[in-house]
Amino acid sequence: MAIDLAQFHDAFFEESFEALDSMEAALLQLNPGAPEPELIGTIFRVAHSIKGGSATFGFSEVASFTHTCETLLDELRANRMQVTRHVTDLLLKSVDVMRDMLRAQQRKEAIDAQKVADLQFDLELAIAQKNQPAAAAPAPAPVVEAAPAPVEAAKPAVAHRWRISFRPYPQLFVHGNDPLRMIRELSEIGELTVKLDGNALPSLEQLDPESCYLAWDLTLDTDAAREVVNGVFDWAEGDCDLKIEEEAVPVAAQPAVAVAAPAPEAKPSNVVNIADAKPAAAEPPHQPAAAAAVEVAPKAGATDGGSIRVSTEKIDELMNTVGELVITQSMLTQLGSKFTGHVAEQLRSGLATLERNVRELQESVMRVRMLPISFVFSRFPRMVRDLSGRLGKHVELKMTGDQTELDKTVMEKIGDPLVHLVRNSVDHGIEMPDVRAAAGKPQTGTVFLNAYHKGGSITVEVGDDGGGLNKDRILKKARERNLIGANETLTDDQIYELIFMAGFSTAEQTTDISGRGVGMDVVRRNIKELGGTIEVKSTLGKGSRFIITLPLTLAIVDGQSVAVGTETYIVPLITIIESLQLKQGMVNRVAGQGEVFWFRDGYVPVVRLHEVFGLEPRTTQLHEGLIMVVEGEGRKVGLFVDDLLGQQQVVIKSLETNFRRVDGVSGATILGDGAVALILDVPGLIRVATQRLAA
Amino acid sequence: MTNQVAAQIDAAAAGSNQMLTFTLGDETYGVDILRVQEIRGWQPVTRIPQAPSHVLGVLNLRGSIVPIVDLRMRFNLQHAEYTPLTVIIVLSVQSPIGRRDFGVVVDGVSDVIDVAANDVKPAPEFGAHVSTEFIEGLAAVSGRMVMLLDIDQLIGADVTGVALNPAA
Incomplete structure (x- = not known):
């Protein structure tokens, strides 16, 4: 039974990187103060699956780190902790660290253990400080669901008392379930009282070590909702009789409870038997709302549109073959036009059908290679956020047309030039908040990315509402560097054209972000190589716009x-x-x-x-x-x-x-x-x- | 097919190679048959600007674009007319930047011969139109002298623009 797990590594890495991207995107959408539970759910699931995967493949460092992340996320998910900018920052850093760790594993390199340990410590610290929301959360927005925090802090009572009767069938172990794990997991989400029912235990000589004879009665005091408790027994579904009933919590005052738990208040009558959970959920006995909540609960992430992974090489081969088919077909059409006689008509109509089908086939194959430009755009929210933080600027990124499709080959090559342009816009384009205020502009600058199809090409615009290009400064710089003669007069377009020359940079101060003058000429060269063009439009004081036109495909x-x-x-x-x-x-x-x-x-x-x-x-x-x-x-x-x-x-x-x-x-x-x-x-x-x- | 493969294996085991021989004027040349992709009749080619004169142009070989080299011109032999009987042998070369396919125009294909490794003699410094660096060796087969070509040396630099042997 020796399965070589290494064969699954590539798939795991690829999936994990993708999952991390979606986690990053979700984190960036997360609104401090009023987080959407669904987003937190997405983030949590990513961390959870990476943890699971890396533990399976023996990447223990990754698993351990991800576990800490998951703990933090769990606190957020259960509303025991507030989402603040600090927490989001930590989690974004965690995404980076996880990515680095996975990449290191993939390349079989050493992990930067210090960095991991530092961040892990920060995360743990954040978890430990969760009970001081005032200190940890300078969140300006009034928090609607703030109620549970003080409740939690005062610890007068918990939301629910779940009485769980867990009676596994003898074959429970055969499916790899471990009751101990479930009990331990329950004890993590609340105060657990366990009562073992060992009545069914046979004498030692009759005991089959692979069967389960034990049963448990558990009492759990927790804030967790029914679906969380249910979730613990997910894997045992069909292998046990499970009854989960709510009992009145023996403390009178619990006003804020309903807000804390997304599930409606359940009555003792609301019993869900997991062993036949499906019918039970389908026709809820008394309370439709409660049953619905149970059914909807966990697996929202599992339903992703059917897709498969195909290597680009295979698609290229397909493209080649289809190309050949097109040629053969047009040869046949030419040949067919020379035929005469009564079959010629049939032949020609057959050829016409063939032509149509071949064209359609070619277009379909082309479409397979087309991807939405969001693959490139997705890296920008993070980049702009980090950059503006570092530069002390307020920048908002607006992206439109990110579903515009273009060929993968073009996509791979357009990423770097776009990164450069966006970086320039944030660094040079957008002014510092006080400068903006003095100029009568809103303090928050806007960088926008826009993509759309135009004719047979795709246009991508990168712009900002910043200071715009300073013609005098460009001219002065160009003269200093002898890029133009001292008395040459240039049109506006010619002046803007200067910024694309090698060795040109007007940044007063070279930062590590941009300004070394190696940028714009490389940007233009890259775009030229793709058969595209770039032009600049700029108004002093109003901002600039770079318009890139690219062919949809290189094929x-x-x-x-x-x-x-x-x-x-x-x-x-x-x-x-x-x-x-x-x-x-x-x-x-x-x-x-x-x-x-x-x-x-x-x-x-x-x-x-x-x-x-x-x-x-x-x-x-x-x-x-x-x-x-x-x-x-x-x-x-x-x-x-x-x-x-x-x-x-x-x-x-x-x-x-x-x-x-x-x-x-x-x-x-x-x-x-x-x-x-x-x-x-x-x-x-x-x-x-x-x-x-x-x- | 199986027999052929078996024969090749036998030949290789006996330290001999199968060679495809072809003629240019009065001379007979041989190339390793494992390098031969296909043999086809002459058809007009598409010229390539700024190419060496012996690179005639390119052809469509089942979807890939393959350059065609005139071996007579490469060896500075008298130019011959291209007729429907003129033959293009499509060969593959190993270059520093990967496998390249190309076609050579020859007068005609003669035979496939077995050449034992110890039948191959080093080429003398004169006697052929080909500079000896392109000749792996000479073999006498049933009374004829066959010049075994080192096509990697001969064509590699032409079709790739990268010299195999910088000294050459």
Whole structure:
């Protein structure tokens, strides 16, 4: 029976990290003073399952630490302790520590024991101090359910006296239940009196050591509600006769009790027999409300929408195969159009169905890879909270559109740039509270994140209502660093553009948060690499806004196919501004070399694709071919091609899988006839062309 | 199939390798058959800009993009016309950055031969159009001399842009 537990480790870690994320999110939503019991429940369940899991897998440090957390949470859950900012902070730190510990276990590294011990001590201290709510809780909000605390402090009485008759069936042990554990657990939630009923015990020679002959009558004085008591016997369900009855507590004064216990006051008549709990709960004997409470109680977390874990590799394989299918299908369609005769009609209608199905299949597979951007956004509430705390600023984070979906590959790469932008907004954007007050703004600054779909791309905005970009300071800094000439005059947009240059930072003081000047240029580069753009809008004194536009996926691109000589190339639609035909005389020569033409509001150089790629074109006369005005990295060029062929969505394949990077080419795709067409990398192409001109 | 595998195992056990031989002009070359992915007829390729002249372009090989190298051009032999009889051998090379597939254009495929390890002789410094660093050795098989190619050395740098042997 040697099961290698190690095989479950990965799943455990993955689940735990996810659970910790949800715990963190719940903690951040937790309102000091008026906590929602449901949130505390969520948090508690996470801690509980991590504790259980790590104990099972022998990660005793994690289990021990989580146990302390759980104790604290249990106090919160039972309303014996108030949720204060201090407590939330402690719990957030605990999330970090648990994450660190699990990560250390995962990588088989040593745990930072000191840090763990320190925090564990703090937690224990917080638990110990729970009876001085005044000292521990400077909570400003009036607490509605504050009643139990003084009741608890004065300790005149408890809420309930539960009389429990617990008569296990002989097979109780077979299912791994331990009555001792249950009794111990009961003794933890209140004052327990135990009476053993050993009448059924046979003589020693007849005793079967694997059967349970004992029964207990227990009396429990506690604040805990019925479902808590019931919960202790959860696992024994079906293995015992259990009766839980409430008896009047032998103290007259108990006015606040009803508030403390979420369950309604039960009458002695309200008996739930767990052994057949289901029917009992379904048709409550006398008190519908009470029965409902029992039924709803524990397992809210178990009902998560059906989902499975699939490795991205498998999805990529699926994507590849579907891509192939699309190609084969279009080959068949082309072939099918050549058939004649009476079966041809049937063939074509079959092919049309095939095409529709294949498209749907492709879209579905694409959707599998799409995730809501909340995966990236979820880290920000915590980050903003920590940062603003450290900087002494009041910052509120507003996130909208966090269900906007985008491809996983894009998601993985957008995280860091966004972190940087949000950090900048908090650090540089939002002013200190007194500055804000002096400027007539609310003391609490707002940082907002917004995501939405726009055309075939996703736009993410990061903004703040802070000071905005200071043009004069940017200019001064840029001159100091010789990024621009002393007398150059720049438009607003050009000035804002400066902050994206390497080695530029206007923070008066370099903090460890931001200001080293390595940031914005990296942000822009990362976004460029994804095929996206970033722009800045800013008003001095009102705030700034960074607008990032990204492709939804890196796997597919909308392209325009163009012909040059015998070759076909794909130009990403997003880079194309306009296609036009030049008339004779519209082209001017600069210094007898470069050709330029007037387009909208400026001169645009002509780049002859056949020259850059060394091809034999159909024509070298500019007016006989077509000019496609494309833009890359802010520069426009007129790309001279023979002809435009058509627009299509193409699946991007890497040239680097079997070959190497080629300048001016971002990848390749397979056309309907099975031939390969190269996809142009417009910014790269412009660079190559400029170098050729300069040489 | 099973027989073939068994034969290979026998051959390997006897210290011999199976080689696919092909011709370029009058010369016969051999490559380890375990490196051969498939053999297919000539079809037009898509050119790649800025590639070395012997890298003709890329082909779609069941969904992956595979570069095609003209071995005649690689070895500075007289250029031959591509006809439907021209053959592309798809090989895989081990490069420092992982496995790469590529196709070589040759005049024709001849045979699969068994070459015993001790039949392979080191190549002299002259006599072939190929610089000897790309030749693992020479083998005489039924009166013909076969040049055994070290394709990792020969093609690796071309298709990956990373030199296998910095000194070379």
